[in-house]
Amino acid sequence: MNKKFASVIIAVALLMMVWVGLGFEGNELPYVTIQDLTEKKMNKPGKRFRLGGNVKEGSIARNNADPLALSFILLQEEQQLPVNYHKIVPDMFKDGSEVIVEGVFDGERFYADNLMTKCASRYEGDLRKADASI
Numbered sequence: 225m226n227k228k229f230a231s232v233i234i235a236v237a238l239l240m241m242v243w244v245g246l247g248f249e250g251n252e253l254p255y256v257t258i259q260d261l262t263e264k265k266m267n268k269p270g271k272r273f274r275l276g277g278n279v280k281e282g283s284i285a286r287n288n289a290d291p292l293a294l295s296f297i298l299l300q301e302e303q304q305l306p307v308n309y310h311k312i313v314p315d316m317f318k319d320g321s322e323v324i325v326e327g328v329f330d331g332e333r334f335y336a337d338n339l340m341t342k343c344a345s346r347y348e349g350d351l352r353k354a355d356a357s358i
Contacts, residue, residue: 253326258303261329275334276324280304284319298325298334309336316341 255274280297287293294309307325317323317339327336 258298258300258305261305261334262303269330270328272326272328273334274324274326275305276300276322277305279317279319279321279323281319298323305334306332307334307336309339311337311339314339314341316343 253272253274255276258275258277261273261275275298277298277300280299283295283297285295290310292310292312294313296307296309298305298307309325322342324340324342325334325336326338327334329335
C-alpha cells in the first residue's frame with residue numbers, strides 16, 4: 225500500500241511541475257533590442273515584447289483631442305523606434321528619460337500598453353547624510 229501511495233504522490237508532483245512550467249511559459253515577456261525587433265524573425269503580429277531605451281529629445285507629441293494619446297521616439301544607441309501609448313503617463317516621463325515599454329510591434333510602430341520610467345538619480349543619495357541630520 226505504501227508503494228501505491230508513493231506512486232500517486234510522485235505522479236501528482238510531476239503533474240504539478242509540468243502544469244506550473246507550462247503556465248509560466250505563456251507569461252514570459254521577452255526583452256529585446258530595437259534591432260532584434262525590426263528583424264523579420266522577431267516581427268510576429270500580436271506577440272508582446274519589452275524594450276528599454278531613452279526618449280529622444282523633442283520627439284514627444286500629444287494629441288489635443290485625446291489627452292491620453294502620446295507618441296515619442298525610443299532611442300537605443302544608434303537605433304530609433306516610434307512608440308504610441310494611450311494611458312496615463314508616469315510623472316517622471318520627459319525628454320531624455322530612461323523608459324521601458326511593453327506592447328506589440330506592427331512592423332513600423334511599437335504600440336505600448338505599459339510605460340515605466342526610471343527614477344531620477346537625484347533621489348538616490350547617501351542615506352548616512354540624511355541620518356546625521358536626525
